[in-house]
Amino acid sequence: MEAIVIEELSVVVRRVQMDDAEEIAKLSGQLGYEASTEEISERIEKLSGCGESQAVFVACLRTDGADKLVGWIDVAITLHLQSPPFVLIGGLVVQDGLRGLGIGRRLCEEADNWTRARGISTMRVTSRSTRADAHRFYERDGFKEIKTSKVFEKVLD
Helix, strand or coil, X not given: CCCEEECCEEEEEEECCHHHHHHHHHHXXXXXXXXXXXXXXXXXXXXXXXXXXXXXXXXXXXXXCEEEEEEEEEEEEEEECCEEEEEEEEEEEECXXXXXXXXXXXXXXXXXXXXXXXXXCCEEECCCCCCHHHHHHHHHCCCCCCCCCXXXXXXXX
């Protein structure tokens, strides 16, 4: 994947790697999804066995020949009996202080390309009702609000 320049920032988007776990854990914590580096490592390993039905892309700032991970997006093909396949963005995070510079948009472009390459024409994302900035971001990126839901969870022993 090629580097692009966003407001004098050189951003490289690539597939996630095992050594990204620590930075991903830090970024996830910024949105309240606390996880240890070990937990993220285990998740990356499990996701690597999903074939082409799920992908995680990371955005890195390239400075002085080194890359610093500053964002990630997780996408997965979702299959249900009642609807055609769609791709769900399971998570999207850009580092505090770097939001609004086009990094999230670049990650979404990569997700768009990945989705199209699989012959799927619909992407969806869910976003907590309190995240107004995220809602504005998704609307600017072409997403339309289609429904409001509640999420129920049952923890099994």
